[in-house]
Amino acid sequence: MSRAFWESPRHAEFRTRVREILRNAVLPHADRWEAQGHVDPEAWKTLAAQGLLSHGHHGEAFLESAILLEELGRTGYAGVRAGVGVHAYMATSYLDLFGTPAQREAYLEPARRGERLAALAITEADAGSDLSRLRTRARPREGGGLLVDGEKLYVANGSQASFFVTLVRTRDQKAAPRALTGVSLLLIDADSPGVRRTGQRMLGWRSADVCEVVFDNVAVPEDRVLGRRDHALMHIVQGLDFERLAAGLLAVGGVAHCLELLEEHIRRRRVKDTPLYGHQAVRHAFAELTADHDLVSQYGRHAAWLHSRGELDSRTATVLKLKATELAVRAAHVCLQFHGAQGCLDESTAARLYRDASAGTIAAGASELLRDLI
Structure with a gap:
């Protein structure tokens, strides 16, 4: 590469x-x-x-x-x-x-310093790609600060986190209840009374510590509002561009690993005294993935350079995340297929790559939503 x-x-x-x-x-x-x-x-x-x-x-x-x-x-x-x-x-x-x-x-x-572990508590049961359905709310607390009630899902680092960067509604939207205004980001300490965490068993990303986090009348001091109160939408938009850039770059690296594993296997594995690599269909499948990875990796590095100059736009970040994560799914599928029955064993590396790749096309914006944005 x-x-x-x-x-x-x-x-x-x-x-x-x-x-x-x-x-x-x-x-x-x-x-x-x-x-x-x-x-x-x-x-x-x-x-x-x-x-x-x-x-x-x-x-x-x-x-x-x-x-x-x-x-x-x-x-x-x-x-x-x-x-x-x-x-x-x-x-x-x-x-x-x-x-x-x-x-x-x-x-x-x-x-x-690795002394406090951070988690991002944004997604809810009805508010994933569509954050306008956000239901977690923070209301004024007598004596100052806020009281938070709601449930967040699919929170990576959930059980081990020291604090959550949490998206909540801080202003009622009676005129437009689905509008994504009147929302704020809060810093909520994980050991606050009323915080409950339950692990969620995932198909992939098994070491990501994915949890459901419940906030039940959790007291949050006023100085834990992160950014402008009631105006977190602009923060989320900026944050999502960065999140999609990071997710795309992570996926680019993941595809590189998958292709290394695949190449090693198709050169070593023999069928009727011929390496898998000796079959044109296998070589062409590998070549197609390699070519696509070269393109996506260079696009990702260009996006990183744009971000370093303060010039990254939403479209570029979105395209990177979409194409890199979907390439990861294709590469993992080919890797699994060419490993045959061995690849279907739960403990096999090919199976783990296949499980993990699927989650990448959903987190930080499902592929279908990203296509709408593009």
């Missing part, structure tokens, strides 16, 4: 270092994390000590983040990459962009 036009020798050295760190800090433990349903708490501090939780969300520093996101995907464990991506980029990006100095000190800096 060719380099990005902006990738200097320094960036290449960074990629090599990140790959080595992840090989030592993630790969020996990832199967156990998959089985237990979450990343070990100590692992966050290990990643933080190596500087992997504090790379920039914007500016030229984001180019290193783009490399890190690709390499996270390349580990082949989408549950791990989802958890790290949510913590280091998606949830904390709102703090980086809109947090007050006090909020950054209390939440962002400990998150970067």
Whole structure:
């Protein structure tokens, strides 16, 4: 795979270092994390000590983040990459962009040190791609602050998180109840009275610690409003572009891993004394995926460069997320097919890649919604 036009020798050295760190800090433990349903708490501090939780969300520093996101995907464990991506980029990006100095000190800096784990609580039963159906509400609390009631679903890092970046309604919309106005982002501590968390068994992303989170009359101080109260829509739109950029880059790395596994298998596996690679249909299927990956990876690196210059638009982020995650599904399907019955075993790598790829086309905006946006 060719380099990005902006990738200097320094960036290449960074990629090599990140790959080595992840090989030592993630790969020996990832199967156990998959089985237990979450990343070990100590692992966050290990990643933080190596500087992997504090790379920039914007500016030229984001180019290193783009490399890190690709390499996270390349580990082949989408549950791990989802958890790290949510913590280091998606949830904390709102703090980086809109947090007050006090909020950054209390939440962002400990998150970067691996001392506090972040989660993003946005989706609800009736409010996924269509956030206008949001029902979680925050009402004024006697004596100051807010009281929050509602349920959030599919919260990555849910059981282990120290705090949730949470989207709530803070103003009644009697005239237009489905309008996405009067909404706010809140920082809600996970140990607050009234917070309940229940794990959700997922088809894939098994180490992402996906949970249902219930807020039952949870008291939230006024200074935990993140960004402009009642005007979080503009924050969410900006955050979703960034989230889709990150999701696309993670998927690009995931496809690279899948293709490496696939190439190794079709060169090694023999049918009637001929490697699978010796059959034209197999070679052409692999070539098609490789060509598409080359295109999507360069598009992703261009999108990362645009973001580093403050020029990323919603369309580019959306196209990247759509094409990268759907390519991941196609690659995983071919990988599973060419592994035959072995690939259908629950414990096989091909089966895990197939399970994990499906979730990527739903999280951060289902493919059908993204096509409407494009």
